[in-house]
Every structure is written in structure tokens, then in C-alpha cells.
Amino acid sequence: MLILIPILGIIFVLMSVEEENSIAAKRSALWTSIINFLLSLYIPINFDQTIPHFQFVNSFSWFNNENLKFSLGVDGISLPFIVLSTFLIPLCIFFMWDNKKDKIKLYLSSFLLIESFLIGAFSAIDLFSFYIFFESILIPMYMIIGIWGGERRIYSAYKFFLYTFLGSVLMLVAIIFLYQEFGTTEIPKILNFNLPFYIQIWLWLAFFSSFAVKIPMWPFHTWLPDAHVEAPTEGSVILAAVLLKLGGYGFIRFNLSILPDASIFFTPFIYFLSTVAVIYTSFIALVQTDIKKLIAYSSVAHMGFVTIGIFSANIQGIHGAILQMVSHGLISAALFFSIGSIYNRYHTKNIAFFSGLKTIMPKLAFFFLIFSLGSIGFPGTSGFVAEFLTLLAVFSKSTIIAFFAALGIILAAAYMLNLYKKIFLGEINNQVLKANSDLKINEILIFSSLVFLIILLGIKPNLLLNFSTSSIERIITLYPISIF
């Protein structure tokens, strides 16, 4: 059943390409993605929360080789991300409803293609299939930035591609090594093997190089601000909301699950990089002059919490990390959509351009404030629960790291509220007066659905967390206990 979803997506991509005019193309793409989303809801509804292993497993052989299989399945860790991807793609397509774009069909099919690959990557339970999906995503994303991006799009697209590709090459080596060693690439089987420590170290570094670039960790983050600034709104949304999560997902799925000894060995290293990332990028965000760049840097800071949480290797930490990824997926998507709304009206993302926008766009101001609050971890939003859990988890391991990472919440408040103040508050200036339209109905629908989810996960986080509890419990048995 599961395997149908990405394939279904691809089929509909082809169908939408056949359509002639742009509205029809958008409509068919939208319906495809909505159907896809509804179908993906089948998984959580029929998911058994008590089973820690993969469910809905489908596999068939690949290259006519018994040991190289193409297999898909879902467990509590991948499930949230699959639903997140299928949820956000229709929003992206719906957001561009009124915008004119060149080569609209190619644009739409890129998104649907990304969706299929994303679902594939998140549900692959075979290293080779994972690698293939993981890499394939680069192609449509590269096109989105390179074709529909801003002025420096070519540089950014190259930077994005080379950076992420370089990391993954090492991962490929690691995967080939694992295949040589065990004769299989199926994750459930590999989980049962014990590797000697020195091999774990090298494998860990190989996987790390790939995911650290993807998530991105300091100091491999410099591709992200450039990519965001040049990418079109919908591209930024997908990039920030889902693509980055591949890194975090990879860390949990491979580094943490398969290589426990090396993970323990490298934990201080990860803590160090993540804490630096949180503080360093927050400071950078304070002085940004471009709205998108500011949000991009804040994404790096938020992802710092994710890696801290993951390598705390206790239940609160991984719960927090998963929730932080989903929550950041929603909040950063929302923020990038908001920036898109502003950009569509004023064609600039320069903070200094704006002042007193609240008078013209009160609804956007309201939504933006809520998203900012989510971003700074205000209690009652999903961001708070996530950051609370990760910091609590790391506090049991290292009070120093928790202390410094928690400084990030002060800095986050500073840069987000300053951003809000500079754009929306203050006296209205003449440049802002030029455009005169508040949010349209599709934007309101998108924003309200995001607000609803951000607050729902903030006051009922267990709706999400319960899915992953048993899978996490299986992972953390590999690690010494810090808190229960």
C-alpha cells in the first residue's frame, strides 16, 4: 500500500505535464498532492504504536540480486516526516496559485518529484534505496534554485549541489563497505550486527559528513543562507521544512542506531558543534539585513537543538529532536511563506525597506507574530515543547552545554522580535504604502492551517510523540541511561 504513494505521485506528475494551460496544471498538481496527503494519512491511522520495528514493509529485488533489495517500510521515526512532506507539498502548490511563473509545468513537476523522492528517502529501509532517493532529491532542488531563483542563483545552486554531494560521496563509500562486510544493505538486518569500534568510527564519520552538511551543522552551513536567499518561496519552504530534516533523520537512523559506540565517542564533538551553531548563528541573525537570510540563519540555530537532542540519546532528547524537526518544519515553512507574501507584493526582502507594514497588512502581522513566537519557543507552541525536551535531555548529560544552548532562546527572542518590529511596527513609510492588499484567501487558509498545527502540537505534543516512543526506546537501549 505504502509503495503506491510515491509512484502515484510520479504518475500524476506526468499527467500534469501533459496539461496545456497553467491553471489546469496547477489544479492537477494540487489535487495530486492532496490525494497523496490523504493517502499518507492511512499510515498513522493504521500504525501500531507499540511495535518498535518497521511496519508496512514492502520489498522486491533489485538488480536480480537476492541481497540487494528495494524495500520500503515505516517506523515511528520516519512516520512524522512522511506526513510532514505530504502535508507541505500541497501548501506550496496552493501558495503559488496566483503567481505567474515561467515553465510552470516543469516547476510543479519538480515539486511532485521532490515529494516522491522525499517519501522514498524517509521510508527506505534499505541503504541503497535510501542513498538513491537521498541523492535524487538534489536534482529537482538544484533545478528549482537554478532556474527560478534570484540573481545569484547559479552560484547558489552550484554551492548547494557540490556541498551536499561531496558529503554524500563518503556516505556511499560507507554503504558499499557495509555491503561488503555483511552482504546485505537492509537496515533491519544491519541493526543486529555489532561492529568493532575502529570501524564504527570511520563509518560514523562518513555518515556524519553527509548528514552534517544536510542538516546543516556549523561549520558546514554556509550553503544554506545562499540557497535560501536565491531560491523561490516554495523552494525555500521545502528546503527548510523538509530537506534539512533528512540530515536529522539520517543521524537518528544510521549514526545513532547502527553505530552506538562511535556515537558515544563523538557526542562531545557534536555537542560542541551544535552549541557553537546555536550561539554563533543567532548572533549572525541579529545583524542580517535580508529577511530570508535571517530566517535561514535561525534555521541553523534550530537545527543545533536537533543534533543536541539526538545525541543526548535518551527518550526526552530524541522526542525533542523529532518534535523540533517537525515543529521547525511547520514554523520555518510558515515564515518563508510569510516572506513570500511580502515579496510578492513588494519584490524586496530588504529589512530596511519596510516599516509599519502592520497598518497595511494586519492579518499578515498577526500570523507573523504567532510564527515568530513559535520560532522563539514560546510556551504553547510546538517550538517550546521541543526545545524544552532537548535542553532537559542534555542537561542530564552536560549542564554546560545546556546552559550555553539555552542562551539561544534569549538571542532568538532578540532577533525575531527585532525583525517583527522593523518590518511591521513603527511609522509607515511611503514605500510600504505602494502596495495595498492584505492576505488573499489561499494565503489565509495556508497560514491558519499552520497556526492550528503549531498550537496543537504545542498543547498536545503527544499526538505526535506517541508514534515514535517505542522506536526510540529500542534505540536508547544501546546507550547508558542518563534520565528515564
Place this chain on the structure above:
Amino acid sequence: MHILSVFLPLLSFLIAFFLSRKISDEIVDYTTCTMMAFSTILSLYCFFLINEYNPERIIKVSEWLNSGSLYIDWSLNFNRLTALMVFLVNFVSTIVHVYSVGYMNNDDRRPIFMAYLGLFTFFMLMLVTSSNLIQLFLGWEGVGLTSYLLIGYYSYKESANKAAIKAFIVNRVGDFGFLIGIFAIFIVFGTINLKEIFLLVDTQENTYFNFLGYNFHTLTLITMLLFIGAMGKSAQFGFHTWLPDAMEGPTPVSALIHAATMVTAGVFLMVLMSPLLEKTEFTRNFIIVIGSLSALFAATVAITQDDIKKIIAYSTCSQLGYMFIAIGVSAYNIAIFHLFTHAFFKALLFLGAGSVIHAMSDEQNIKKMGGLYKKIPVTYILMLVGTLSLTGFPFFSAYYSKDLIMELVFLDDSYLSNFVFINSVIVVFLTSFYSFRLLFYVFHGNNRSDEKVFSHVHESPNIMLLPLVVLSFFSVFSGLAFKKYFFGIDSIVFWGDSLINISLNVPESMIYQIPFYIKKLPLFNIILGMMFSAILILYLKKLKDFFKEKLKYIVLFLRKSWFFDELYDFLFVKPSKYIGNGFWKAIDIELIDNVGPNGMARIVKKMGSIVSSLQTGFLYHYAFMVIIGLTIFISIYFYLF
């Protein structure tokens, strides 16, 4: 019933916020005020439901978070302490709602304003009724948010926006300490439910906790971290900078949030944590020091300020200092007593100031007022009542609460408390001085405003005066009427387990043994302060100028409120921008990008050009290369083997 008394304000917010376009402003006024009034009545009823046999009622609304051994519920906890706070918050909020209808009459965004007030009340109630620390933290940050929104209500004003952000961020620094404190509590006690923590306190009496590489006494560490949070919210010394600026918000907001309720949340938290505080003398002493410093600092600054609201704001900061002193000497019930009386008279003073500002066509500088008592006699009398209550004049409310604090400090026999006692007596003098200075400048003497404004001066409408009358009634009588519930034998039974009661260690009779001259020292100081300000301002103006000239630098130091803003700007604000730019331009762009991706690209390019320059196409070049290569290869081979 209990739920309703907490959630009605939320409902009021939702109605006012989302339906304000559909229904007229008047209907919004009526609904919000009625809902708040209902909420007040219900909370009073809830308060009376609690008695010796049913000391508390915990209502679980729903589950919140459940991860590993961490369980957090959404729940409401009513005991004597929290029910009193719920009533107080609802009551003052209702008064302010009604007042705002008059005060904000000309504002076309009034429904939004009413909505924010409702939201604030809701968060404040969440804070006080919480049965675990995280829900408390939600309320804690929530009131910070609404305070941010309301300070920045006039969002076209740059100063208002700046003040709002400042308030939020200074509070966040405090919240940071609070949050770390919560983590420590969870690691130490394995729970964040208040009741369970209190049960386990004794097990941690002599344990140590490693924090940032140092071993601290566990309970001292935890209480210190929580106190940092309390300092932020209650604008104590070092964290006070946001409170005077917060006066940019509309005056009813200052009365509700920055005087009566939100700023006392820090005091409430510390009282709530009294079982932990009792085990750690260090923290209590620290609290006394900070409390005294705040009381003194704010009072000294208040005597030089010209803005009517800023004077009262500093006065709030100073009075909060008294509450913390009370906590420091373990007089938790007295701290709550002062909190209770302070809520009435400070709200009265602020709303009275609002009435003055309203009358003076939005003028806030007291030096530009004068001689108003004939024009607005009712406001004058109300302000006078508020001032007398604040200074602690006999039989007004603070006479009971504040003097008790000082007497208990006097009875406390530690070395520190002697200083604190002297300090608090000095502050009484200063309090009286600045309060009467305000009164004299505003209501007495000659008019200093321009004629046009002065001719416009008018008494406020009844909808504004009526709330003031109610408040003044409480300002006068709340001390006398409720004293026995806060101090003495009756209070032990009354409070039960909801807080640790000082009456157990200091018998009531000791209070009566205090020498007469000590007991009357505050009163003497009040009169002295009053006389002093009367002489300086009304009669001997030359003397004032003489003082001003001689004490020029001290006055400047005080006027600039000890240069805290400049110091923080220098220490934190400017460096952070500098650091941000440094990280971004020097490290991100120059170092990482240049060495990383761009560097790689450059190397590849160079390699390419080197390799391509080698391919000259001449045969003898290639032959030469081959020979050289062979030679090197063979020599290495022989060298190695």
C-alpha cells in the same frame, strides 16, 4: 466553576479579538467587562469553597506532555494561596477593564486592547493556578508576551516598540534562569509537579549538584536559579531596566500589569517555593540583599524623576523590594499580605495618574502641572488616599503590611538584618518624599502648564472614577480588615499547607515587645519626608535650587537611574551587534566560504591550469618528463628496498 473562573478571560479575549469586526465596540466593552465580573464573582466563590477541611482542589483539565518519566498535565490547583491570587487578579482586572472603557474611549482599536487585557488575565491565572512548573512557565512567558503587546500598543511610536522589546528580552534573561532551574529540579527530584517536589525536599537537604563544573548545594542552586527568573519578572535590582520604559503602554496597562499583578509574579513564585527556600539560608540572604538594594535604588531614583508614571513605576520596584525582604526573613505570609494591599493602592495610584493625564490632555511631566486640586478634587482625594496608603500612614493598608515587614526584620537577629532595617527605614522616608513631591507638583502650587491645556482640565467621567473609588476603599481598609488572616494565630489555620508560615517561629507577642521608638520610626519618617518635600517644593524653592546646584552630579546620577541603561548598552547591546557582524563577515564569509567551497573551486581551477600548462604538445617536453619521472621513481624504489 473553577475552570470557568480561569477560562472566562480567555473566552473574553477570543470574542473581543476575532469578533471585533462583526460586533460594535460597545458590545465588546459590555461582554468583556461582564465576563470579567463573572469571573471575579466565581473566583470569590471558589475562594470560599476552600476551608480547613478542603484545603485544596486540583482539577486536571487534560494531559500535556508525556515523555519517558516526564509527565505534565494541564491542571488547575486551588488552595488558599492560589485562590486568593485568582481573586486578586480577576478583581483588579475587572476594575481595569471598566476603567479602560472610559480611558480608551477615543481609541478605535479599543476591542483589541480589551482582548489583550483578557489574554493577559488568562495567562496570569494560568500562572497562579498551575500545579506544575511548566504550566507556570507558560503563564510566566504568557504574561510577558501580553505585556510586550500592550507596552507596544501604540505601535507607531518608536519608543514604545523599543520599550516593548526591551521588556520582553530582559524578562527572557530571567526566564532563562528559571528554565535552567526547572531542568535542575527535574534532574534532582525527577518530577516537576509542585506537590511531589515539596514531598521530596527533605531528601535533598544536604546534597550537592554539579553545575558548570562546580559543586553547588542543590537547593541553593535551584532557588537561586528560580530567583533569577523572579528578579526578571519583578524588576528587581539589575533587571529593573524594563519597568520604567514599560510606562510607554497605556496607563490602565501600567496599573494592571506593571503594578498590581504581573510584576508580583516573582514574589508569588518565591512564596510558592517557600518549602525549598526554607532549607537554604544563602538564597534567603541573597534575596534580602537584592530586595533592599531594589527598594533603596528605586526610591532614590524616584525622587528625581519628572514623569508621573515613571515615579510610580520606580515606586513599584521599590515596594517589590519590600516583598522580597519579607521573603528573605521567611515571612511569606507577610509578603503576600503586602502584595495584596499593594495591588490595591498601586492600581489606585496608576489609575489616578491616568485620570490626571486624561485631564491634562496627555501631559505626563509633573513639572508642567500644578494647582490641579481645585479643578479635579475627586481625583485629588483619591490620589491622596493612594499616597497615604503607599507611604504606610497609620490605618491605611500598607501601614499594616509594610510595618510588619520592618518589625520582622528588626526581630530577625542576624547581622545582615540590622542593615536591612536601617535601609528600609530610610526608604520609608524616601517613599514619603517622592510621593508627596508628586502630589505637590501636580495638585498644589501654581499652574505651570499653558493656558489652553489648563482651561481644558476636567474631572474624568464616572466610568473612570467609580473603579477608583472601589480601589480606594480597599486601599484604606484591606490592611485593617485582613490583618488577622495574614499574621498571628488565626493565620496558621487559615493558610494551612499552602505556604510556610512565619507565625510558627515568631510568636505574635514578640511584636508587642518591640520598643515604642522603633515602632513609630516609620511614622516619624513619613511625616519627615512629607514635611521635607513640602518645604522644598512649596515654600523654600531657593533651598531646592541650592541643593540641586551642590548635588549636581548625584542628581544626574539618580536622574539617569544609576546609568544602568548606558551600562547595559555598552556591555550587551553593542557587543552583540559587533560579534554578530564579526562572525558573519569574518568567519562565515571570509574564512569558511573562502577556505571551504570557494577555496576548493579555486584550487581545482589552479590545478587545471597547471595541468593544462604542462600539456605543451612538444614531444621533447613529454620525453623529458618521462625520463625525470622514471629517474625519481627508480631512485625512490631503490631507496626504500
